[in-house]
Amino acid sequence: MTIIEQMGKNAKVAAAQLLTAGAAKNTALNAIANALEDNAQAIIDANALDIAAGQTAGLTQSLIDRLTLNTERVKAMANGMREVAALPDPVGTTISGSVLQNGLQITKVRVPLGVIGIIYEARPNVTADAAALCLKAGNAVILRGGKEAINSNKAIAVVMRNALQTVGLNPDCIQLIEDTSRQSSTELMGLSEYLDVLIPRGGAGLINAVVQNAKVPVIETGVGNCHAFVDASADLQMAVDIIFNAKTSRPSVCNALETMLVHKNIAPQALPQIYKKLKDKAVELRVCPRAFEIIGGEQDVKLATDEDFYTEFLDYILAVRVVDDLDQAIEHIAKYSSGHSEVIITQDYKNAEQFLQRVDSAAVYVNASTRFTDGGEFGMGAEIGISTQKLHARGPMGLEQLTSMKFVVRGNGQVR
Amino acid sequence: MTIIEQMGKNAKVAAAQLLTAGAAKNTALNAIANALEDNAQAIIDANALDIAAGQTAGLTQSLIDRLTLNTERVKAMANGMREVAALPDPVGTTISGSVLQNGLQITKVRVPLGVIGIIYEARPNVTADAAALCLKAGNAVILRGGKEAINSNKAIAVVMRNALQTVGLNPDCIQLIEDTSRQSSTELMGLSEYLDVLIPRGGAGLINAVVQNAKVPVIETGVGNCHAFVDASADLQMAVDIIFNAKTSRPSVCNALETMLVHKNIAPQALPQIYKKLKDKAVELRVCPRAFEIIGGEQDVKLATDEDFYTEFLDYILAVRVVDDLDQAIEHIAKYSSGHSEVIITQDYKNAEQFLQRVDSAAVYVNASTRFTDGGEFGMGAEIGISTQKLHARGPMGLEQLTSMKFVVRGNGQVR
Numbered sequence: 001m002t003i004i005e006q007m008g009k010n011a012k013v014a015a016a017q018l019l020t021a022g023a024a025k026n027t028a029l030n031a032i033a034n035a036l037e038d039n040a041q042a043i044i045d046a047n048a049l050d051i052a053a054g055q056t057a058g059l060t061q062s063l064i065d066r067l068t069l070n071t072e073r074v075k076a077m078a079n080g081m082r083e084v085a086a087l088p089d090p091v092g093t094t095i096s097g098s099v100l101q102n103g104l105q106i107t108k109v110r111v112p113l114g115v116i117g118i119i120y121e122a123r124p125n126v127t128a129d130a131a132a133l134c135l136k137a138g139n140a141v142i143l144r145g146g147k148e149a150i151n152s153n154k155a156i157a158v159v160m161r162n163a164l165q166t167v168g169l170n171p172d173c174i175q176l177i178e179d180t181s182r183q184s185s186t187e188l189m190g191l192s193e194y195l196d197v198l199i200p201r202g203g204a205g206l207i208n209a210v211v212q213n214a215k216v217p218v219i220e221t222g223v224g225n226c227h228a229f230v231d232a233s234a235d236l237q238m239a240v241d242i243i244f245n246a247k248t249s250r251p252s253v254c255n256a257l258e259t260m261l262v263h264k265n266i267a268p269q270a271l272p273q274i275y276k277k278l279k280d281k282a283v284e285l286r287v288c289p290r291a292f293e294i295i296g297g298e299q300d301v302k303l304a305t306d307e308d309f310y311t312e313f314l315d316y317i318l319a320v321r322v323v324d325d326l327d328q329a330i331e332h333i334a335k336y337s338s339g340h341s342e343v344i345i346t347q348d349y350k351n352a353e354q355f356l357q358r359v360d361s362a363a364v365y366v367n368a369s370t371r372f373t374d375g376g377e378f379g380m381g382a383e384i385g386i387s388t389q390k391l392h393a394r395g396p397m398g399l400e401q402l403t404s405m406k407f408v409v410r411g412n413g414q415v416r
Numbered sequence: 417m418t419i420i421e422q423m424g425k426n427a428k429v430a431a432a433q434l435l436t437a438g439a440a441k442n443t444a445l446n447a448i449a450n451a452l453e454d455n456a457q458a459i460i461d462a463n464a465l466d467i468a469a470g471q472t473a474g475l476t477q478s479l480i481d482r483l484t485l486n487t488e489r490v491k492a493m494a495n496g497m498r499e500v501a502a503l504p505d506p507v508g509t510t511i512s513g514s515v516l517q518n519g520l521q522i523t524k525v526r527v528p529l530g531v532i533g534i535i536y537e538a539r540p541n542v543t544a545d546a547a548a549l550c551l552k553a554g555n556a557v558i559l560r561g562g563k564e565a566i567n568s569n570k571a572i573a574v575v576m577r578n579a580l581q582t583v584g585l586n587p588d589c590i591q592l593i594e595d596t597s598r599q600s601s602t603e604l605m606g607l608s609e610y611l612d613v614l615i616p617r618g619g620a621g622l623i624n625a626v627v628q629n630a631k632v633p634v635i636e637t638g639v640g641n642c643h644a645f646v647d648a649s650a651d652l653q654m655a656v657d658i659i660f661n662a663k664t665s666r667p668s669v670c671n672a673l674e675t676m677l678v679h680k681n682i683a684p685q686a687l688p689q690i691y692k693k694l695k696d697k698a699v700e701l702r703v704c705p706r707a708f709e710i711i712g713g714e715q716d717v718k719l720a721t722d723e724d725f726y727t728e729f730l731d732y733i734l735a736v737r738v739v740d741d742l743d744q745a746i747e748h749i750a751k752y753s754s755g756h757s758e759v760i761i762t763q764d765y766k767n768a769e770q771f772l773q774r775v776d777s778a779a780v781y782v783n784a785s786t787r788f789t790d791g792g793e794f795g796m797g798a799e800i801g802i803s804t805q806k807l808h809a810r811g812p813m814g815l816e817q818l819t820s821m822k823f824v825v826r827g828n829g830q831v832r
Contacts, residue, residue, distance in 0.1 A: 016750065019774055098795065104784055106794060113806050114776065192627065196806050211608065212631060217807040238829040245831035334432065356824050358435055360530065368520055368827025377832070378522060378823065379514065390529050390612050390820035391633040392808035404806035407794065408772050411784025413654040415661035416793070 003179070004142075004187045008194030010172040011115040011140040017170050018112060018138045022089075025135055028167045029085035033078040035163040036128065036156070040074040046155035047124065054148055062252070066123050067149055077128040077156075080382065084132040087381050090399045091138045105410040110403050112138030114196035117188050118384075119144045119210065121202040124152035130201075131160055131174045133384045137402035140173050142195070144188050147180035154178060189214040196404075197392075201385050204312060219393055221385030224254030224340035225312045226370045229329040229355065230270050231346035232263040238367060239270060239345045240277045243318075246343070246369045248281040252314050254386055255341050255373040259309060259319040261329045264290070267322045271295045283316045290322035309336045326351050330358050337361060339388045341370040362388055362395040419595070420558075420603045424610030426588040427531040427556040433586050434528060434554045438505075441551055444583045445501035449494040451579040452544065452572070456490040462571035463540065470564055478668070482539050483565055493544040493572075496798065500548040503797050506815045507554045521826040526819050528554030530612035533604050534800075535560045535626060537618040540568035546617075547576055547590045549800045553818035556589050558611070560604050563596035570594060605630040612820075613808075617801050620728060635809055637801030640670030640756035641728045642786045645745040645771065646686050647762035648679040654783060655686060655761045656693045659734075662759070662785045664697040668730050670802055671757050671789040675725060675735040677745045680706070683738045687711050699732045706738035725752045742767050746774050753777060755804045757786040778804055778811040 001009070018025070036043070047069040054064050090110050097107035116139045120126045127143055134141035145153040157176035164171045177184050189198060192215045200210040204223050211218060228246060230239045246257035262270050271294045275285065279300075286304035287295065295301050308319045309332075323329045326344075333342055343365035344355040352366045363373040375383025375396035384402065387393040393401035417425070434441070452459070463485040470480050506526050513523035532555045536542045543559055550557035561569040573592035580587045593600050605614060608631045616626040620639050627634060644662060646655045662673035678686050687710045691701065695716075702720035703711065711717050724735045725748075739745045742760075749758055759781035760771040768782045779789040791799025791812035800818065803809040809817035 016774070016776070019776070100793075100795065104788060111776070215628060217633065217805065219807075235829070241829060241831055249832060352826075356826075358432070360432070360435070360527070361822065363823040363825060365825045366827060368825055368830040369832050371832040372520060372825065372830070373823070377516075379516065389633060391635075394820055395823050404810055406777065407779040407789070407811050409779060409781045409784055409788065410768075410772075411782060413651070413657060414784040414788070415657055416665060416785050416787040 002187065004177060004184060004191065005194075007142055007175050007177065008115065008191045011142055011175060012194050014170040014172040015112065015114045015140040018140060018173060021138065021169065024167065024169060025089070025138065026085040028164055028169050029081045029132055029136060031167045032132075032160050032163040033081035033085070035159045036074055036078040036081065039159045040071055043074055043152065043155045043159065044069055044071070046151040049151040050124075050149050059148065063122055063148070067152070069124060069152060073125065077125050080129055081132045084136050084382055087136065087399060089136065090403050095405055102414050103412065104414050107408045108405050109408050110400075111406050113402060113404050115140050115142065115194055116402065117142045117144065117191065117195045117198040117216070119185055119188065119198065119200045119202070119206065121146040121206065122148045124149040124156060126201065127153045127156045127176065128160070129382065130384055133382060133399060133402060135173055137399045139402060140175075142175050142177065142188065144177040144185055145180070150178065150180050186213055189216065192216045199385060219385075219387050219397070220389045221387050221397070222254045223312055223338045223388060224256065224386070225258050225310065225336060225338040226255060226340050227259045227261060227333050227337055227342045228257055228370070229261040229323075229326075229342070229344045230263060230266060231326065231344055231348060231351055232265040233347040233351070234266060234270070234345040235347060236266070236270060236273060240274055242343065242345055242367070242369050243274050244277045246371055247278065247283060247318050248316065249369075249371055251316055254312075255371050256314070257318065257370055258311065258313055259321070259336065261321050261323050261332055262291070263329075264322050264324055267291065268294055271320070275301070278318065281316055283318055285318055285320050287320040288322055291320045312338065326354060330355065333359055333361070340386065341365065341373040343368060343370050362386065418603065420593060420600060420607065421610075423558055423591050423593065424531065424607045427558055427591060428610050430586040430588040431528065431530045431556040434556060434589060437554065437585065440583065440585060441505070441554065442501040444580055444585050445497045445548055445552060447583045448548070448576050448579040449497035449501070451575045452490055452494040452497065455575045456487055459490055459568065459571045459575065460485055460487070462567040465567040466540075466565055475564065479538055479564070483568070485540060485568060489541065493541050496545055497548045500552050500798055503552065503815060505552070506819050511821055518830050519828065520830050523824045524821050525824050526816075527822050529818060529820050531556050531558065531610055532818065533558045533560065533607065533611045533614040533632070535601055535604065535614065535616045535618070535622065537562040537622065538564045540565040540572060542617065543569045543572045543592065544576070545798065546800055549798060549815060549818060551589055553815045555818060556591075558591050558593065558604065560593040560601055561596070566594065566596050602629060605632065608632045615801060635801075635803050635813070636805045637803050637813070638670045639728055639754045639804060640672065640802070641674050641726065641752060641754040642671060642756050643675045643677060643749050643753055643758045644673055644786070645677040645739075645742075645749075645758070645760045646679060646682060647742065647760055647764060647767055648681040649763040649767070650682060650686070650761040651763060652682070652686060652689060656690055658759065658761055658783070658785050659690050660693045662787055663694065663699060663734050664732065665785075665787055667732055670728070671787050672730070673734065673786055674727065674729055675737070675752065677737050677739050677748055678707070680738050680740055683707065684710055687736070691717070694734065697732055699734055701734055701736050703736040704738055707736045728754065742770060746771065749775055749777070756802065757781065757789040759784060759786050778802065
């Protein structure tokens with residue numbers, strides 16, 4: 001049995017114990033929060049090793065920044081734990097119930113998923129955040145973080161496992177794979193005997209590798225090639241504000257705007273105004289030939305390739321296309337979108353409703369920024385990611401999305 | 417582009433049209449029902465080819481029986497269509513909704529999954545039944561039936577597609593793969609660009625092949641290695657009745673009983689009585705050494721192998737093990753069960769509740785036959801299968817389990 005198989009087996013034992021853990025899960029989350037703060041210096045020291053290695057390896061400043069932990073960030077992880085502890089426990093909730101004519105009482109009850117695998121990239125805070133949500137929902141978790149953060153992740157995992165033990169829970173509720181080779185991640189994807197679901201968190205490359213290789217159920221998260229369609233009847237100032245916010249308020253996140261479609265009738269007025277506003281943040285535009293005719297002479301305006309329309313830039317870059325009508329906008333989105341979030345900016349009621357009905361994405365908007373697609377904003381509490389698939393969970397995934405259900409049937413001798 | 421890729425592409429177009437089909441789906445289902453009856457003779461003639469081929473190939477009588485269509489069975493397919501038409505439409509239902517402080521209106525709305533692939537084995541009625549449920553839930557379906565029923569399936573599919581066309585719906589809402597080679601099924605499992613979910617319906621061999629090879633989300637259905645635990649405090653007559661019903665009322669279905677666990681304190685009384693009742697149906701018992709000490713001398717009682725406890729017999733065979741206590745029963749189920757349906761027969765309240773909480777299967781029972789795990793019995797209407805996985809759907813899968821959801825957000829210029 002390999003190390004990872006053994007971890008799967010241990011996780012299954014821990015998951016069985018969590019089925020009846022009840023409020024002990026909250027005790028554990030609060031204990032972990034305190035332990036993270038008490039051991040902040042050890043975690044920060046371990047993190048310094050990762051930062052030094054990252055600088056030697058020539059990581060970009062923005063990656064180094066995501067990697068960095070300090071007292072404040074460790075405190076934020078601890079407070080995240082406490083917030084999750086304070087959320088209502090989804091496990092044990094009765095979803096529905098009835099008594100059949102033969103007297104059988106059937107209730108549909110929320111239960112944990114079991115064992116969750118999470119594969120993620122550079123940010124060490126995910127180690128704590130993901131563990132908190134999985135534990136609260138009654139699941140054992142196997143974490144496989146990126147090599148850039150391995151020392152930080154190990155330090156955080158040790159603190160969490162020790163804290164579990166002090167409150168009498170099985171430390172294997174939270175396990176970290178220390179081997180950050182590609183092989184360890186492939187092995188985790190094949191652990192069908194033990195894993196109930198695998199959640200990759202990261203860029204398109206990671207998600208695709210998991211979808212192609214996993215032998216266990218996967219929930220795809222986080223790739224957001226989000227679109228805005230500026231309809232002919234759009235309020236132009238509203239369009240400018242929404243596009244500017246969706247593109248520039250935080251370009252590195254999955255709910256940021258990547259492509260703008262503009263109705264041909266409003267393009268001559270809209271494109272120059274939107275361009276002008278985006279210039280405040282030096283946004284580069286990659287535009288179709290029709291848009292190029294209108295704003296082609298401007299600085300930072302280039303002709304787009306087809307590939308650009310498929311790309312999640314996560315940067316100050318926006319793809320732009322002029323379309324004939326709503327149908328062409330919807331067709332474009334159906335072809336190029338990752339199914340995350342899309343918005344129509346319009347004053348036309350019929351077009352708004354058509355867009356909401358026909359665009360097949362996790363979140364569809366009228367007249368608002370795509371940046372709202374977020375568990376916190378939607379009132380679901382902390383989220384483990386944003387699902388862009390249609391099975392099990394779609395959109396922000398909170399605690400409820402980390403559970404399953406079962407039918408509980410009470411009888412007194414009924415036979416069929 | 418291969419034939420199957422082209423079918424995927426066509427299905428995606430049809431699925432987009434179904435998003436706004438509304439009540440036309442019911443018109444289509446009723447038209448298909450009438451067309452099936454009108455063309456019953458052509459379907460029965462095609463079926464005769466399959467039966468002749470099956471007899472030549474030496475299929476067992478029970479397989480030939482499952483394969484056979486007659487006027488009555490075609491009428492049953494048609495009536496199944498009408499029943500599905502009469503069910504409430506799950507699509508468009510508002511699951512929840514709220515208005516945020518910033519004025520954004522968020523509703524969570526039920527939508528179709530999109531394109532569903534179904535891989536199934538010998539029974540031609542699945543072609544009609546599965547198509548009906550997928551269509552009603554707004555999905556395009558690609559059917560890949562077994563080679564034994566290919567002529568019947570083709571005849572049924574032609575009738576359904578023609579009927580779709582007469583009511584103005586895209587016939588590609590229902591497509592049948594006519595190539596029944598292993599290759600076609602592997603290709604369907606890899607159609608990640610077009611399929612939203614793949615549902616295998618069949619034996620453990622098919623399910624495992626799909627789980628190992630699929631690049632698309634899968635819902636595992638139908639493998640039921642179901643357990644009954646006769647606790648020390650069981651009402652013995654109730655135990656006899658439930659075991660007899662669960663094992664013998666229809667041994668070929670997935671909710672039939674396959675293994676009985678008996679508490680050691682009641683085994684000396686229970687085993688002879690249960691054995692005696694099962695003899696009415698000539699059930700063979702494969703028993704552990706401790707059970708063999710009690711009823712080992714009887715006819716049709718053999719020693720069980722470990723493999724027997726993993727086996728879904730689907731026949732008049734029952735594996736039997738004497739256990740020390742509830743914990744050992746729960747451990748046995750955790751190790752050997754497929755997670756379908758399990759029952760405890762007991763008069764002990766605490767043990768009943770422990771069993772319900774700690775046994776991790778789709779349906780857990782106290783004092784009733786496992787045979788009730790069924791969409792119809794549970795009041796969910798027709799079902800497409802019984803899911804034994806924990807993601808998306810668990811237990812009987814009706815119309816609602818063939819849908820997804822999306823967030824619809826209406827604003828008036830909100831930015832974040």
